[in-house]
Amino acid sequence: MEISKILLINTPRVTLDVLNHSDKKVLRYINVYPPLGLLYLSAVLKKYLSDVELEIFDLHFESLKKAQTNGHVCWDEMCDEKVKQFGPDLVGISTMFGASYDAAKLIGAHIKSNNNIVLVAGGVHVTAMATGNDNSLGFCDFVCMHESEFHFLELVNYLNGRTNKIHGVVPVNKQLLRNQDDVLSELNVIEELDTLPYPDYDSIDISQYYKIGTLAASQTISYDTPFATILTARGCRAHCKFCSVRSFSGGSVRAHSPRRVLEEVDILYNKYGIRHIDIQDDDLTFDKNRMIEIANGLIKRSYQLTWSDANGIRLGTLDDELLDKMAASGCTFVALGIESGDPDILKQMRKPLTLKILEKNGPLLGRHPEIYYRAGFMTGFPGETYEECQRTFEIARKYPWDWCQFSICQPLPNTELYNDLLENKSGHTEKGTEFSTDYKYATPGGISDDEDRQLEIFNQTYNYNLILNFKLNKNLVGRNVDRAVRDFERIINMVDNHAFAWNCLSIGYEKLGLDKKSVHAKQKTQEILNTSEFWINKFDELGFEVLK
Ligand code: B12
Ligand code: SF4
Numbered sequence: 001m002e003i004s005k006i007l008l009i010n011t012p013r014v015t016l017d018v019l020n021h022s023d024k025k026v027l028r029y030i031n032v033y034p035p036l037g038l039l040y041l042s043a044v045l046k047k048y049l050s051d052v053e054l055e056i057f058d059l060h061f062e063s064l065k066k067a068q069t070n071g072h073v074c075w076d077e078m079c080d081e082k083v084k085q086f087g088p089d090l091v092g093i094s095t096m097f098g099a100s101y102d103a104a105k106l107i108g109a110h111i112k113s114n115n116n117i118v119l120v121a122g123g124v125h126v127t128a129m130a131t132g133n134d135n136s137l138g139f140c141d142f143v144c145m146h147e148s149e150f151h152f153l154e155l156v157n158y159l160n161g162r163t164n165k166i167h168g169v170v171p172v173n174k175q176l177l178r179n180q181d182d183v184l185s186e187l188n189v190i191e192e193l194d195t196l197p198y199p200d201y202d203s204i205d206i207s208q209y210y211k212i213g214t215l216a217a218s219q220t221i222s223y224d225t226p227f228a229t230i231l232t233a234r235g236c237r238a239h240c241k242f243c244s245v246r247s248f249s250g251g252s253v254r255a256h257s258p259r260r261v262l263e264e265v266d267i268l269y270n271k272y273g274i275r276h277i278d279i280q281d282d283d284l285t286f287d288k289n290r291m292i293e294i295a296n297g298l299i300k301r302s303y304q305l306t307w308s309d310a311n312g313i314r315l316g317t318l319d320d321e322l323l324d325k326m327a328a329s330g331c332t333f334v335a336l337g338i339e340s341g342d343p344d345i346l347k348q349m350r351k352p353l354t355l356k357i358l359e360k361n362g363p364l365l366g367r368h369p370e371i372y373y374r375a376g377f378m379t380g381f382p383g384e385t386y387e388e389c390q391r392t393f394e395i396a397r398k399y400p401w402d403w404c405q406f407s408i409c410q411p412l413p414n415t416e417l418y419n420d421l422l423e424n425k426s427g428h429t430e431k432g433t434e435f436s437t438d439y440k441y442a443t444p445g446g447i448s449d450d451e452d453r454q455l456e457i458f459n460q461t462y463n464y465n466l467i468l469n470f471k472l473n474k475n476l477v478g479r480n481v482d483r484a485v486r487d488f489e490r491i492i493n494m495v496d497n498h499a500f501a502w503n504c505l506s507i508g509y510e511k512l513g514l515d516k517k518s519v520h521a522k523q524k525t526q527e528i529l530n531t532s533e534f535w536i537n538k539f540d541e542l543g544f545e546v547l548k
Contacts, residue, residue: 003118003159005053007088008042010035011100011107012060012075019063019073027068028223029493032061032213034206036229036280037123037148038094039199044149047197049156056203057082059107064212075103076110083115090118090156093140095126098412101136108139118159118176122148124248128414130170131247141173146248147234149196150188158182193234193256198264201228207272215278217308219490220332220372225306227276228268232261232294236282238314238352240339241416242378242409245282253286258293262301269303276332277307284309285317292322295329308333312376316357323368334371335405339378341395342388349381350416355395362399369480373401379464380409380457382421389457393464402475402483404468406461463542470500471544481511499528499535506547522547 012019014030038056045054063073083091091111095104104121112119121137122144129136130143137143144151151168158166159176167188171177190196210226221227233255236245256264268274285291298305312335326334340346343355365373377392396404411418475484485508491501506521525546528535539546 001089001118001159003052003089003156005086005088006045006055006090006092006156007082007086008035008038008054008056008092008094009079009107010038010056010058010060010094011096011104012063013097013100013103014060014063015103016073016075019067022067023496024068024070026494027064028213029218029490030064030213031216032064032209033215033229033278034058034201034204034209035060035094036199036231037096038092039201039203040149040196041092041122041152042200042203043197044153045156046200048153052156054203055086055088056200058204061204061209061212068212075107079107079111080114083111083117088117090120090159092120092122092144092152095121095123097125101125101129105136105139112139112141118142120144120152120155122152124244125413127248128244128412131414134413137170137172141171141176143170143172144168145170146187147190149190154188189250190234191254193254194260198267199230201268201272206268207274215276215308216310216335217276217278217333217372219487220308221276221306225276226272226274227278228272228274229278229280230261230264230268231280232256232284233281233286237286238283239350239416240337240352241348241350241420242381242412244412244415247414249282253283255287255290258290258297261294262297265298265303265305266301269301269305275305277305279307279309280311281309282311283314284311285313285322288317288319288322292325295325295331298329299325303330306330306332310335310374312337314352315361316353318361318364320364320367323364323371327368327370331371333374335374335376336401338375338395339392340381340384340388341377341391341393342384345381345384345388345392348383349378358395358399366400369400372403372483374403374405375399375401376405376407377464378407378409379461382409382417384409386456386460389460393468396464396468397472400474400479402480403487404465406465408457408461466500466538466544467542470504471542473504476504476508476511481508484508485512497528497532499525499532500538500544502528503539503544503546510547518547 035058042054042056045052062078067073093104093108095101108119111117119140120142121140126143127145130145142155144155145168154163154166155169157163165182165184167184167186169183171183206228207226215227233253235249235253237253239246265277268277307330310333315336339349339351346353377396379389379392411421473484475481485505488501488505488508491498502521502525506518506525509518509521
């Protein structure tokens with residue numbers, strides 16, 4: 001078999017049900033990120049294999065585009081059409097998280113069943129599945145593990161008979177191996193990131209992404225801002241128990257040089273007209289001087305360009321000098337992983353954060369309000385009590401971030417948390433993948449059967465969200481009403497019947513002197529309350545007054 005044509009597919013992150021049955025307007029606001037991992041793979045393969053043709057098919061982007069123009073989305077048909085038109089010998093599928101794993105399995109199995117094509121899967125989630133010898137991998141022939149630029153290149157060379165050994169690959173279909181010991185267990189780790197070519201931005205229509213969807217940091221840019229994503233470094237110094245970065249990328253940070261980062265920004269800005277960049281790093285500010293050098297380079301360029309880090313920066317790495325530089329260089333949005341307000345839970349999580357760091361650096365944010373801060377909090381960590389959870393709420397209330405994002409603890413495969421739960425409990429854990437998609441409350445003994453406790457965690461978390469982000473929204477009570485209004489407008493774009501958001505909008509518009517809009521928002525609130533007992537009860541339970 002000769003591999004001369006490769007098709008790389010970005011797996012959709014939303015279900016067919018959502019694509020085909022949602023309000024078209026809502027689909028416009030779904031996150032649609034350029035498939036950065038596939039762009040790196042494409043760049044490396046094109047650099048080293050001049051006789052192989054490669055195309056990227058961003059099925060997430062194409063599905064959303066089709067659904068928004070009233071087309072019926074059928075992945076089988078879309079893939080069949082693409083496979084027929086391009087004629088690949090090998091198809092690569094990316095599976096980043098549990099949420100897209102089912103889709104990857106369906107698409108992979110469909111393509112394999114109808115064609116004589118080698119199917120390769122890669123990405124964080126499938127790496128975790130293969131590490132755990134999960135029995136759901138039958139949809140592919142090989143899994144390329146971890147960062148796969150060179151594992152994938154070597155695999156293609158192996159299949160083409162140019163090498164006899166492969167690193168970083170799990171063979172699912174062993175018949176494709178010439179000898180069973182051709183696979184070596186060591187990984188090919190990319191130590192010097194600058195040796196990688198730039199992501200192959202030419203292989204997708206990157207300047208069109210902003211027309212189809214949004215970024216997680218989109219509240220600080222207008223919807224007509226062309227955006228892209230970059231990765232300036234890989235890995236993270238911390239080892240939070242619930243996070244898979246360490247097991248995927250190793251325990252240190254490998255970084256591109258500031259020169260190289262700025263060159264990539266130049267290309268995105270000048271060649272593709274990009275005006276906002278979201279940085280995907282897990283530990284962007286691991287080296288303050290490096291961050292300042294990048295920021296200085298951006299300032300010097302005087303581009304009409306903004307940037308964000310919605311993946312998360314460590315609060316403990318920030319200081320006035322750094323935040324000044326970041327803001328001056330166009331940073332509009334930073335996410336911060338705070339997770340808990342309880343010192344013991346923070347320790348158990350191995351979060352690189354203490355109450356002391358919070359006390360010292362929390363107030364910093366208020367001194368740099370040009371940047372929008374979204375703080376992330378996790379509830380329901382195994383064994384967490386109601387009172388410990390309540391401390392998270394107090395901390396969330398205390399510091400001047402713009403938005404608090406609450407999530408219920410979700411054990412991700414190939415994390416210490418997940419492995420502990422597997423060890424401590426049988427029953428529910430026979431099928432390990434259940435953890436990855438479930439949002440169930442977890443205890444140290446495994447996923448809880450206690451439905452009352454699950455419900456309590458859910459209600460507590462949901463109520464925190466309604467109280468802190470709506471009823472007591474710091475911007476709405478006077479700090480930055482424009483910013484608050486933008487947030488609530490964004491919410492009703494996605495959830496038109498959110499009565500708290502409409503009530504907040506009526507308050508915000510009134511404060512801004514936008515009387516007509518305020519009246520409209522009041523009417524909308526009232527309309528929802530006329531038909532929804534749920535919202536009537538929530539206003540009542542949380543003591544939120546409807547603006548009359
Ligand atoms: C951007 C991002 C998102 C974006 C979407 C990105 C996208 N393209 O669609 C958004 C904000 C929407 C998002 C959402 C979520 N995310 Co996210 N996200 C990321 C983030 C920060 C960056 C991804 C990235 O671009 N990486 C850079 C590229 C270069 O790396 P890569 O994609 O991994 O690709 C490399 C390899 O994986 C491999 N590879 C990848 N694909 C393929 C395919 C083939 C064929 C081959 C051979 C190799 C290969 O080679 C590539 C090059 O080295 C990662 C963290 C991280 N550092 O990766 C988390 C991460 C992927 N997300 C994660 C999670 C958990 C989520 C959420 C479930 C969070 C939540 N609780 O809501 C949601 C998903 C919700 C949903 N229903 O869709 C986890 C996944 C862990 C897991 N096993 O599930 C990660 C790893 C973060 C973490 N450590 O916890 N996310
Ligand atoms: S600091 Fe963030 S990226 Fe690093 S290990 Fe913890 S959760 Fe993961």
